[in-house]
Amino acid sequence: MKKATLFLLLLFIILKPARADEGMWLVHLLGEQVYNDMVKRGLKLTKEQLYSLNKASLKDAIIIFGGGCTGEIVSKEGLIFTNHHCGYDAIASASSMERNYLQNGFYAKTRQEEIPAAGMTVQFLVRIDDVTKQVEEAVAGLAGAERAGKLPSVFSEVAKKATEGSGYEGRVSSLFKGNQFLLFVYERYRDIRLVGNPAESIGKFGGDTDNWEWPRHTGDFSIFRVYANKDNKPADYSVDNVPLKPRYYLPVSTKGFKDGDYAMIYGYPGSTNRYETSYGVKLATDVSNNAIVRLRDARLKLMMEQMEKDPAVRLKLASDYAGIANYWKFFDGEAKQLLKYDVYGQKKKEEEKFLGWAKGKKDYETLFDQYGAAYADWSPYTKARVYYLEGIMGSPLAALASRMIPLEAALLKADPSREPGTSPAKADIDKLTASLASARTEFLTGEDLASDRNIMATTAMMYYKDIDPSQQPKDFYQNLKTTYGDPGTLTAYDKMATYVFDNTMLLKDDKWNAFIAKPDLTTLQADPAFAYVSAFVKNYNAVVDKHYRDFVASNNELGRMYLKGVMEMNPKKIMYPDATFTMRVSFGNVKSYVPRDAVKYDYVCTLTGVIQKYKPGNYEFDLPANLIQAYQQKNFGAYKDAATNDIVVNFITTNDITGGNSGSPVLNANGELIGLAFDGNYEALSHRIAFDKDLNRTICVDVRYVLWCIDVLGGAKNIISELTIK
Numbered sequence: 001m002k003k004a005t006l007f008l009l010l011l012f013i014i015l016k017p018a019r020a021d022e023g024m025w026l027v028h029l030l031g032e033q034v035y036n037d038m039v040k041r042g043l044k045l046t047k048e049q050l051y052s053l054n055k056a057s058l059k060d061a062i063i064i065f066g067g068g069c070t071g072e073i074v075s076k077e078g079l080i081f082t083n084h085h086c087g088y089d090a091i092a093s094a095s096s097m098e099r100n101y102l103q104n105g106f107y108a109k110t111r112q113e114e115i116p117a118a119g120m121t122v123q124f125l126v127r128i129d130d131v132t133k134q135v136e137e138a139v140a141g142l143a144g145a146e147r148a149g150k151l152p153s154v155f156s157e158v159a160k161k162a163t164e165g166s167g168y169e170g171r172v173s174s175l176f177k178g179n180q181f182l183l184f185v186y187e188r189y190r191d192i193r194l195v196g197n198p199a200e201s202i203g204k205f206g207g208d209t210d211n212w213e214w215p216r217h218t219g220d221f222s223i224f225r226v227y228a229n230k231d232n233k234p235a236d237y238s239v240d241n242v243p244l245k246p247r248y249y250l251p252v253s254t255k256g257f258k259d260g261d262y263a264m265i266y267g268y269p270g271s272t273n274r275y276e277t278s279y280g281v282k283l284a285t286d287v288s289n290n291a292i293v294r295l296r297d298a299r300l301k302l303m304m305e306q307m308e309k310d311p312a313v314r315l316k317l318a319s320d321y322a323g324i325a326n327y328w329k330f331f332d333g334e335a336k337q338l339l340k341y342d343v344y345g346q347k348k349k350e351e352e353k354f355l356g357w358a359k360g361k362k363d364y365e366t367l368f369d370q371y372g373a374a375y376a377d378w379s380p381y382t383k384a385r386v387y388y389l390e391g392i393m394g395s396p397l398a399a400l401a402s403r404m405i406p407l408e409a410a411l412l413k414a415d416p417s418r419e420p421g422t423s424p425a426k427a428d429i430d431k432l433t434a435s436l437a438s439a440r441t442e443f444l445t446g447e448d449l450a451s452d453r454n455i456m457a458t459t460a461m462m463y464y465k466d467i468d469p470s471q472q473p474k475d476f477y478q479n480l481k482t483t484y485g486d487p488g489t490l491t492a493y494d495k496m497a498t499y500v501f502d503n504t505m506l507l508k509d510d511k512w513n514a515f516i517a518k519p520d521l522t523t524l525q526a527d528p529a530f531a532y533v534s535a536f537v538k539n540y541n542a543v544v545d546k547h548y549r550d551f552v553a554s555n556n557e558l559g560r561m562y563l564k565g566v567m568e569m570n571p572k573k574i575m576y577p578d579a580t581f582t583m584r585v586s587f588g589n590v591k592s593y594v595p596r597d598a599v600k601y602d603y604v605c606t607l608t609g610v611i612q613k614y615k616p617g618n619y620e621f622d623l624p625a626n627l628i629q630a631y632q633q634k635n636f637g638a639y640k641d642a643a644t645n646d647i648v649v650n651f652i653t654t655n656d657i658t659g660g661n662s663g664s665p666v667l668n669a670n671g672e673l674i675g676l677a678f679d680g681n682y683e684a685l686s687h688r689i690a691f692d693k694d695l696n697r698t699i700c701v702d703v704r705y706v707l708w709c710i711d712v713l714g715g716a717k718n719i720i721s722e723l724t725i726k
Helices: 003-015 031-041 084-094 132-138 144-163 278-307 311-340 343-358 367-394 396-402 405-413 424-446 449-466 474-484 490-503 509-517 521-526 528-543 545-569 607-613 625-632 703-713 717-722
Strands: 062-065 069-073 079-082 122-130 169-175 180-189 191-197 222-228 262-267 584-589 593-596 599-601 604-606 648-653 665-667 673-680 698-702
Touching: 031 584, 062 079, 069 084, 069 262, 079 191, 079 673, 084 191, 084 222, 084 311, 132 144, 132 180, 144 169, 144 180, 144 545, 180 222, 262 673, 278 311, 278 343, 278 367, 278 449, 311 343, 311 424, 343 367, 343 545, 367 396, 367 449, 367 528, 367 545, 396 424, 396 449, 396 528, 405 424, 405 521, 405 528, 424 509, 449 490, 449 528, 474 490, 474 528, 490 528, 521 528, 528 545, 604 607, 607 625, 607 648, 625 703, 648 703, 673 703, 698 703, 703 717
Parallel strands: none
Antiparallel strands: 062 069, 062 122, 069 079, 079 222, 122 180, 169 180, 191 222, 262 584, 262 665, 593 599, 604 648, 648 698, 665 673, 673 698
């Protein structure tokens, strides 16, 4: 098929409406069919109000918040709403035992009280360009590993050429598994400040127990502000900076909604793999998901043991614990739902149709034979890779020690006969030691020695017990047996980990400072933390990594050809590009659902339900005293829902979202903010690979609950007065 024809086909496919509420649509390519479907569902806005290059539009209020969330601008003074869990690390970093904003909540009553969020950035989308032609010309004639190897430099060159001298950043995104390429251009702001957050017992109410569950009662929101220089342009933090004047900001609706009302979500969904093969589904359900869950479960228990003993440790580990726990439950639920709804069987049926069509077509007829060979080679090593990444590198000390491996390589290359400062390797060594010193400083601020030591011991034992001996670092386990005893018992690993933590220079300032001042190979290789992690890294590189790199190259190329074939086979097939952490819009409805026989879930949860779950002193279900008091006094202010005569806390919609959409605005038919998306439901956790048209729900915090917490509980009427409330 000619490239021009393929491009037109891709464009046609993008413009087709999705089945049910499935689809994360590129906002600049909605077309008449998708847009008309949105209007039929209730949308009251024009296409230009949704996305415009020349005029202010909804897209100008939607930001990438930090490195993996979405946020929205809600005032003419650059105020941001996002999720509590998106701002969690910044809130924890701003907190101390004396001023525990994470635990007690925080609302700035003046601009001077707003707290700089060091390292936090937000990005605004400037424009989207189709660069398929440029990319394809640059990789013409290449396939497989060669094509994959060249694409990053091509992407970089395309982005550089398009943004040079503008102050903007560009990132090329590969869509439809490498059959189309779009350049997304962003403007990044670097002065972001914390304005407010609820107490953790509100923002994380329900904890891990309620995570991914409906009914839900979590006040998952936080508030920040973007600052700019006097010219409204990005700048590093300065007391002279002023609040950003945005191109557009979202009005806020307190009118409420009913079951069936239109709902639209803008944001940056991170990653889906809706065009995965049956081979990939089977590997996930049989091997990788279970391994991830088992290792994360072990790490979480060991962290919680220490967190329960000491409030200071709880604060220190809170952010890391939340991140690990979130996807522990996700991978567990994903595997169960993939099996429950026989996604493997569904994929097999699709592939059988494809194979029938592909007979006699040389580009496609052997694709699944090649898939089979690629998975046959890689599958035996999958578990070892998971145990290496989630287990061995799950120890923060081991992860830090692994960063010294490039230093070892530089020291091996150093020429001791050269004068100091003249060796080419000297500059490399100085750069590496500076980076290591910075990483160590950051590590020490968040390190809990007791839980980390136990994680190192436990994961090393799990690797020994669960991974094929041929894929293990044999010398390490033999030395462990000789020095500490039976490698089948935790006692030996406890002794090993104790020795590592007691003797590594990474935990001793005097030894570390001496080494950094004059790094030498002998000292580095003798360090027990380095020796520990080095044994696993070098074993991984020698035994596993080549199989993984070969598999990725093959799988990417096969995926590109398979999807190209699918589109040729049925050009009218309703498709949309996988999520790639690029701006998308999804549309659906506020909607109740029936998860199983004789059970129906309402579309809203209320403050009454929060009180019913309340458990005094419980880590997951405690509540601030002022919330209980306000509820008892029915002090609902202007935020009471007319239908329930209560405060609506959370609600659900049928929108299609995934990780990265956290903090996304949920908008009504007029483009007004009615809530913030923050989670999915357990019954549809297969959504990364397969969308369930009946059970998929997005869990959202009602903006009226957000405003009630800010106003009634936080007393921050200054924040409320900034908003445009409809």
